[in-house]
Amino acid sequence: LKKIIQDFYKSEALINPTVLAEYLHEDILLEWNSSTGYIQMNREDLLSLASELSRSYIRSKVEISHIIKEGNLVSVRYAHSVKTIENPREYILLANFMVIWELKAEKLYRGYQITQVV
Numbered sequence: 001l002k003k004i005i006q007d008f009y010k011s012e013a014l015i016n017p018t019v020l021a022e023y024l025h026e027d028i029l030l031e032w033n034s035s036t037g038y039i040q041m042n043r044e045d046l047l048s049l050a051s052e053l054s055r056s057y058i059r060s061k062v063e064i065s066h067i068i069k070e071g072n073l074v075s076v077r078y079a080h081s082v083k084t085i086e087n088p089r090e091y092i093l094l095a096n097f098m099v100i101w102e103l104k105a106e107k108l109y110r111g112y113q114i115t116q117v118v
Contacts (some may be wrong), residue, residue: 001103002067005074008108009062014080017050025107029042035095059083061091075100093118 004023013020030041041049053060059082066077077098080089095117102110 001070001072001074001106003062004077004106005101006064006069008075009064009078012060013050014062015050015053015057015082016059017047017054020047020050023108025104025109028108028110030111030113032111032113032115034115052084056084057082058085058088059091071098072103074103 004032008023011019011023013023013086024043026043026048028043030046032039032041061081062078063081064076064078066075069073077095077096081095082094083089083091095115097113097115099111099113101108104110
């Protein structure tokens with residue numbers, strides 16, 4: 001399961017809805033405590049977010065600092081950086097993330113995420 005999560009974050013899934021769809025369970029629910037407040041996102045919401053991000057960012061890079069597996073849960077601490085259309089040569093740090101993923105049928109099923117914008 002750790003490998004699935006590592007592959008997910010190494011891919012362009014965060015800014016590519018086609019790639020993202022491959023990792024999402026049909027009934028996924030992400031509970032996200034963001035800098036703007038608490039939100040819940042389902043599959044459609046997450047695919048829309050990836051589509052929106054793809055309009056502004058040409059590359060996405062995730063640097064995982066911690067990853068821990070217990071049962072069907074994988075906890076990940078990471079930094080998410082992007083290259084913008086305006087500045088394609090330099091990665092810009094978007095935020096730091098901590099998320100606990102529950103996997104079902106080897107897909108992302110439940111997520112509990114906290115972010116800190118830089």
